[in-house]
Each structure stands twice: as C-alpha cells, then as structure tokens.
Amino acid sequence: MRKKLRVVCWSKYEARLFSAAFSIAFFGALRVGEMVVEDHRDGRSWGLFLQDVQLSPTELRITVRHSKTDQRGPAPVRVWMVGHSIVHWAGVAARQVGVGPGLGLPPHVQLSWLSRRGMRWSELLPRIRSQLLREGPPSAIVIQLGENDLVAMDCFSLRAAIWTDLGTLRAMVPSTKLFWSQLLQRCVWRGSRCPVAIERARKRINFAAKRRIEELGGEVISHPAILFKMPSFFRDDGVHLSASGNEAWLGAVVAKLRSWLGL
Structure with missing residues (x-):
C-alpha cells in the first residue's frame, strides 16, 4: 500500500502523510x-x-x-483559556492555591492557557489559528480580551472588530462552544484622560458582545463581584487582579464551565 501511494497521491507530502497514517493505524x-x-x-x-x-x-x-x-470513560473535553494578563495571572494563581491548571475539574476536562501579558484584540484570531494547526478544534474557548484596547481604540471601532471577529471565529470552529468573559472594571485605565468615558465604552462593548456571542450559540461569563469600588480585588497598580480578585474570576469561570458540562 505504501509503495502504491507514490502513484495515486498528488504530492510527496500527501504520500508521506498517508504513509504515516497507514503505519500508525497498522x-x-x-x-x-x-x-x-x-x-x-x-x-x-x-x-x-x-x-x-x-x-x-x-x-x-x-x-x-x-x-x-x-466506552467506559467520558470523551476528553478540551478548553482553551485565551486572553491577556488576567488569564495569565489566573493560571498562575490556580497553581499556587493548589487547584492546579485544570481548576479542579474532572480529569477528562483538559485546559490550555493561551495567554500573553498585554495581549490585544487583534491577536485573537492569529493565536487561535496557530493553535488549531497544532491541536485541531477544542471543545470550548473562553475569551477574556479587549480591556487593553479600550484606551487605544474608539468604542465604535472596537465594538465592530469584536462583532466581526466573533463571527469569523464561529466559522473557524463551528462545533466549539464559545464563552465571552465580560470586560472587567479597573481602578486605573492607563493612558486615559477620561476614565468615565472608558467605563461607558466598556459597558457598551459588553452589551454588544453579549448579544453577538449568544447569537452565535455561546454564553457569557459575568463578574459582578469585581468592581473598581473594591480595591482589595486589585493589585496596587489598579489594573491586575489581587489574590481575592483572581479567586473571584476563577470562581465565575469554573461555575460556568461546570454548568455547561453538567457537573
């Protein structure tokens, strides 16, 4: 069969691909x-x-x-946690408090932390595409992204980009469950001359993203406990979450995932 591949395949790559597949299967x-x-x-x-x-x-x-x-064990469920520093430090906190990178979920639920500190919204689709090439589509994607763009972009442009990119993401992974983790409040919006305007933009984008994600069959993860009026939930910089802030964020994410998984 491997010898015949040289005749029936279109390229050397295709012949090697099927040759490897046949060998592994045999x-x-x-x-x-x-x-x-x-x-x-x-x-x-x-x-x-x-x-x-x-x-x-x-x-x-x-x-x-x-x-x-x-058929005794459940099929693996792969979840990608995608985002900026909130996701990065939440993953670190999960390891430090002992729940581990799997957040205490059953062993068949496999979490991957795809984060970059300072990540912007424009990096979402390229990051997903890169991961898809390595792993194939996941069972679910949790997105915590966009806060770093609120100061750099006007509300209309950012809202339009999120609306369009979520639709593109759905086309890329049609069977994947999408979760929008709402943009968080901050005590300090670096580079902003009008924090009140940034807060208004954050609410508008969250409202639009909620409509879009639900239209695409996804769900929203809200964080009502994380408020700028609760400084104990933030580090001294007023941007990143403290230990209690990370605990609140992780609690909301885990609760939503457990509900989706029927646990």
Whole structure:
C-alpha cells in the first residue's frame, strides 16, 4: 500500500502523510474512527491530533481519545483559556492555591492557557489559528480580551472588530462552544484622560458582545463581584487582579464551565 501511494497521491507530502497514517493505524491496531478527526455537535472532537502522538528515542506513544471497544470513560473535553494578563495571572494563581491548571475539574476536562501579558484584540484570531494547526478544534474557548484596547481604540471601532471577529471565529470552529468573559472594571485605565468615558465604552462593548456571542450559540461569563469600588480585588497598580480578585474570576469561570458540562 505504501509503495502504491507514490502513484495515486498528488504530492510527496500527501504520500508521506498517508504513509504515516497507514503505519500508525497498522501497528497501533486502530480503527478508522479512532484515528480520523471527527467533530460532534456537543463540541467533542475524536481522532488523533498532534499532541496525541509522542515520539521518543525508544518508543512511540499514542493516546486514543475514543474507542468503539472502550466506552467506559467520558470523551476528553478540551478548553482553551485565551486572553491577556488576567488569564495569565489566573493560571498562575490556580497553581499556587493548589487547584492546579485544570481548576479542579474532572480529569477528562483538559485546559490550555493561551495567554500573553498585554495581549490585544487583534491577536485573537492569529493565536487561535496557530493553535488549531497544532491541536485541531477544542471543545470550548473562553475569551477574556479587549480591556487593553479600550484606551487605544474608539468604542465604535472596537465594538465592530469584536462583532466581526466573533463571527469569523464561529466559522473557524463551528462545533466549539464559545464563552465571552465580560470586560472587567479597573481602578486605573492607563493612558486615559477620561476614565468615565472608558467605563461607558466598556459597558457598551459588553452589551454588544453579549448579544453577538449568544447569537452565535455561546454564553457569557459575568463578574459582578469585581468592581473598581473594591480595591482589595486589585493589585496596587489598579489594573491586575489581587489574590481575592483572581479567586473571584476563577470562581465565575469554573461555575460556568461546570454548568455547561453538567457537573
């Protein structure tokens, strides 16, 4: 079969791709459904992804996500946490307080923290595309992004960009559950001459994003406890969340994920 690939395939890449697939399927005794990626309406993805195949000098280790002959365990649920410093420091806090990067969720729920401190809204789609090439579509994406753009962009432009990009994201991952984590208040808006105007823009964008995400079948994660009037929820810089602020943010995210998962 491998020799015939040189004749029937369009390119050397395609021949090598199928050759690798045939070899893995044969020596791993895999069924087609255990190897070929298939997305389901509930957001689960079955099949082999790049991270499921680990190669070392002595062995090739393959993780089978779903098997016809083993239905006892739940299928893996992969969740991407995407955003700026709020996501970064929340991940750090989760490790420090002992719940771990999985936030205490069941083992079959796998969280990936895709954050960059200072991340802007324009970086969202390129970051998602890059991750899709490595892992394939996740079961869910939690987005905490946009606060860093409130001062640099006018409200109308940012709102339009978020509205358009969320639609593009839905087209990229049609079976993935989308969660919009609402833009947070801050005690200090760096670079702003009128914090009151920034707060008005934040509310307008949250309102528009809520409409858009629900229109696309997603859900909103609200943070009513994180208020600029509660300085204990913020660090001394008035921007980043304190330990209690991180706890409140993580609590809201975990509660929404548990509700979605039916836990």
